[in-house]
Amino acid sequence: MGGVVRVLGVDPGLTRCGLGIVDGGRGREADCVAVGVARSSAEDELASRLLAVGDEVERWMDAHRPEVVAIERVFSQHNVRTVMGTAQISGVIALAAARRELPVVFHTPSEVKAAISGSGRADKNQVTTMITKILGLSSAPKPADAADALALAVCHLWRAPMMDRLAQAEARAAELARNHRARLKQAQQATQARTGGKKK
Known part of the structure; x- marks a missing residue:
C-alpha cells in the first residue's frame, strides 16, 4: 500500500465498543475507512457479551485487514465493574489480534487527547x-465511542513514528553503554595483567 498504514482503533466497552479504521502514513494525512460500534446486551451473561463483541471485532x-490494533488503556476510575468489563473486552480484542499476528498497542486517554487536540x-x-x-x-461520528475509536487510530498513526524513534534511540544508547562497559572491562583486565605481571 505504498507506505500507507491501516490502523484499527478500539475504544473498549462491554455495552458499546467503538471501532474505527484509519489509513495514514503520509505525514499527518489520515483517511477514515470505516467507523462503527460493536454492542452487547446488558441482559446477557458476561461470556455471551464478550463473545458478541469479540465476534464483531474479528469480523x-x-x-478491513488492519496492520496494527490500537486500544485505549484502561484506568481504574470510580466504577470498578465498568473497568472490569472494559479490561475483559481489551483482552478479547488483544487475543483476536494475536491470532492474526497483528501488533497491539495501548494508548492512554490523555495521550489520545493530546495527539488529537x-x-x-x-x-x-x-x-x-x-x-x-x-x-x-x-x-461527527456517533456515538462518542465511535469517535474515540477513530481518535485512537489517528493517535497511533501520529505517535508511532515518534515511538519508533524513541525505541531506536534507546537501543543505540543501550548499545553504546554495552560497548563502554566492554571497553572498561578490557582496560581493567589489561591493567590487571600488567600489574599482575610485575608482582613477585
Missing part, C-alpha cells in the same frame, strides 16, 4: 470535533 479485522485535558466533545475535522468527515 472487522477480517474485512493538543491538550491532554480535552473533553469528549473537543476530541469528537477535532477528529471530525482531521478526517474531513461531513458529520
